[in-house]
Amino acid sequence: MKTIYGILLTLLGIAVAFTVQAKGDAKRGQQAYAVCQACHGANGEGNKALNAPRLAGQQDWYVARQVQNFKAGIRGSNPKDVFGMQMRPMAMTLATDQVVEDVAAYIATLKGKVSAPTVKGDAKAGKVAYAICQACHGAQGEGSKALNAPKLAGQQDWYLVRQLQNFKAGIRGTHAKDMFGMQMRPMAMTLANDAAVNNVAAYIASLKE
Numbered sequence: 126m127k128t129i130y131g132i133l134l135t136l137l138g139i140a141v142a143f144t145v146q147a148k149g150d151a152k153r154g155q156q157a158y159a160v161c162q163a164c165h166g167a168n169g170e171g172n173k174a175l176n177a178p179r180l181a182g183q184q185d186w187y188v189a190r191q192v193q194n195f196k197a198g199i200r201g202s203n204p205k206d207v208f209g210m211q212m213r214p215m216a217m218t219l220a221t222d223q224v225v226e227d228v229a230a231y232i233a234t235l236k237g238k239v240s241a242p243t244v245k246g247d248a249k250a251g252k253v254a255y256a257i258c259q260a261c262h263g264a265q266g267e268g269s270k271a272l273n274a275p276k277l278a279g280q281q282d283w284y285l286v287r288q289l290q291n292f293k294a295g296i297r298g299t300h301a302k303d304m305f306g307m308q309m310r311p312m313a314m315t316l317a318n319d320a321a322v323n324n325v326a327a328y329i330a331s332l333k334e
Contacts, residue, residue, distance in 0.1 A: 149185060149223075149230030157228045160218050170237030171281055176208045178284040181237035182334060184268055187275040188229040190305075192216045196225075199300045206296050208287075242330045244282040244323050251328030257315055258325065266332040273305045282330040289313045289322045 161180070165171055169181035180188065194200040195216035201209035219225045258277070262268055266278035277285070291297040298310035316322045 149189070149226030149228070151227070151230040151234050153224075154227035154229070154231030157219060157224050158231050160215055161228065161232075164215075166237055168237035169232055169235035171240065171284070173240070173243070173281065173283060176211075179237060179240065179279060179281055180232045181235035182279055183232060183276055184270065185226070185229040185233040186270055187268070188232050189225050192219060192225045192229065193222075194303065194306075197302070199303045200297065200306070202300075203296050205294070206291065209297070239279050239334070240281050242282050242327065244286055244326050244330070246282075246320070246323035246325070246327030248324070248327040248331050250321075251324035251326070254316060254321055254325050255328050257312060258329075261312075266329055273308075277329050278332040279334040280329070282326040285326040285329055286322055289316060289326070290319075293322075 161169075164175045164177035165180050166177075169179060169183075171177050171179035171181075191200065193216075195209070195213045196219070198213070200206075201211075201213035201216075203209065219228060261272045261274035262277050263274070266276060268274050268276035288297065292306070292310045292313035293316070295310070297303075298306035298313075300306065316325060
């Protein structure tokens with residue numbers, strides 16, 4: 126009897142481990158991405174006219190987390206987050222955790238081109254200010270899963286500016302369940318003014334993927 130229980134517990138442990146470690150299927154994700162494509166582009170290149178950021182090449186774990194945050198109302202529920210509120214119902218169309226993982230896996234394969242800079246900022250001054258960001262996001266903006274810091278290189282400068290301003294204004298990073306957003310907010314607050322935000326965005330825009 127003990128042996129049977131032992132086997133059952135082992136199988137249960139394997140099942141739990143499989144569930145936790147389950148990864149997305151990019152092929153399935155391609156089909157589900159059709160909803161995202163309307164705004165973010167066929168290659169995840171983003172669309173400034175639609176206020177849709179570039180997704181191409183972003184790490185799957187970060188994409189999945191943000192989609193889940195939108196679904197749970199952790200992000201996109203603040204009345205001042207106009208574009209986040211537009212994104213939330215789109216995230217809700219991804220019915221299950223597996224679908225979210227599949228879409229995230231597909232997005233990680235995309236190679237949409239990087240947009241030309243649009244923000245006027247002093248990249249040299251931004252490099253100095255970026256030293257704080259570098260500790261988590263990496264010297265080349267490559268991101269770090271271990272530190273839960275997303276990739277920044279390749280992202281549109283206008284989107285970076287908006288998100289930094291949102292963190293500073295408490296539009297993002299104040300929800301009690303947004304642990305990593307709450308960690309990010311004081312970092313954004315170190316950028317004293319709009320010029321400093323623009324400078325950092327200009328520097329990040331200069332980083333190569």
